Amino acid sequence: MNRDLLAKFVSKEPLSEAQLPALFAQIGLTGSEWDYLALYEQIRAYCEAFVSRFDALSIPELGFHGFRCEELYRFLFDDRQFGLNFNKKTGAGVLYGPAHTQARRDFVNQLPDPIRLACLRRKLLLTEVLDVCPDGVHIDLDQMDIVDIGMGHGIYALIGQDQSWVLKSGQSEHQAFFMALLDVLGWPSCLYYDLVTPKGQLWQLSAYSPPPHLHTERLKGPQMCRQLAYHAALGDLFGRGDRHFDNYVCRDQDLFPVDVSILFWPNNNEWVSRYTSGGLSELAILMTAYLGDMNALSTCWEMFFDHYESVFELLREKQSEIKALLGKYYRDPEQKMDFILSQINHQKETLMLQKEMYRRSLISYKERVFMKPFLWSLLDRDPSLGTPLRWMYYFANQTEWTAFFLLDYHHRRFVLDEIKALALAKGVLTDGDWDRLQYDMDVMSTQLS
DSSP states (O other), X not given: OXXXXXXXXXXXXXXXXXXXXXXXXXXXXXXXXXXHHHHHHHHHHHHHHHHHHHHTTOBGGGTEEOOOHHHHHHHHHOTTOOOOOOXXXXXXXXXXXXXXXXXXXXXXXXXXXXXXXXXXXXHHHHHTGGGGOOTTOOOOGGGSEEEEOOSSSOOEEEEOSSOEEEEEESOOSSHHHHHHHHHHHTOOOOOXXXXXXXXXXXXXXXXXXXXOOOOHHHHOSHHHHHHHHHHHXXXXXXXXXXXXXXXXXXXXXXXXXXXXXXXXXTTHHHHHHHHHHTTOSHHHHHHGGGTTOHHHHHHHHHHHHHHHHHHHHHHHHTHHHHHHHHHHHOSOHHHHHHHHHHHHTTHHHHHHHHHHHHHHHXXXXXXXHHHHHXXXXXXXXOGGGOOHHHXXXXXHTTSSXXXXXXXXXXXXXXXXXXXXXXXXXXXXXXXXXXXXXXXXXXXXXXXOO
């Protein structure tokens, strides 16, 4: 890489007619057919437009910053920068929404095809990960489309006619084990490989399934209820965290998890409760389809836990195979087996605890779902009512299920109280509406037992 040329481009120094072709050669664009000056100007305009688009979504007061053109230029021309990542403070409960994700993806995926493919192919080749793919994996970048499918950072789908794959940097401690566990249980899974390049870099390669549009109507029906219940039980009994629906793939009517990054987590129920209250667990996702129909909600609850309970017996039947699997993937298999047995060997007590945790969390979720449209209405009518936290939840709540995630964990209950007070004052919420919500929550508490 010619770092002097890149530095000139980043600093907006003029480049000569001879330097422009050399700059674009760095991403694989060569030949006399290109109008390099036009490309140069096109990329500058493209980056500036994206900076403006993302600035409108950023919340710098909370540590969620936009992008600078210099960062975008370096992503395009520096092959060592694998992905374009959010500039976001981590570990502080700073949430993003689909508008942020779509904007970040669009910057990569809406680049003119010759630039996008040349840029991404060179990045992928530089990783050397294609040199260590296992037998049966056929990746020919010249014959594949490459798109960014990541949420907050770059993850690439390599889409071919016969095979399609997802490539992600880093290595998961648990993903390979969990896919093997699903195979032992006879549940749907996908091909997955942990790879190590000659330079010692770690990568994850998995089979790619194009995500269908998931909506509440699709969740209705016994098959989806059964699969969500199975994965809720398995996740609870194995201490699996981060089980929001973006970490599931729905292929036809088969559901299976991806990005299994947290397993055997102590006190995992506390996090499952937080995720459920925010609409980000299997049961919350399922119940979204029935929140307005108490009878259907109660029926769905009973069906869900019938399937949930059946997983205990399945795990007991597969106990020896699971133990062998733990020995293959972990250094402390006995400790992890004890983690599982401590729950499945006390089935009655575990079920009671789980049902109570989910009941309380779903009641909280119902209140948060009720409040979502009032926040949207208030800020759409009068953007001056927006505070950093209100805007954060305005964006984060845009998915069909998400509702004020991590409200209690970060002591943000006051946000709901503020929205209620404003909505009453502005006349978009009435006392009668609020009383009906409280009544519905009481009924829900009684029925979900």
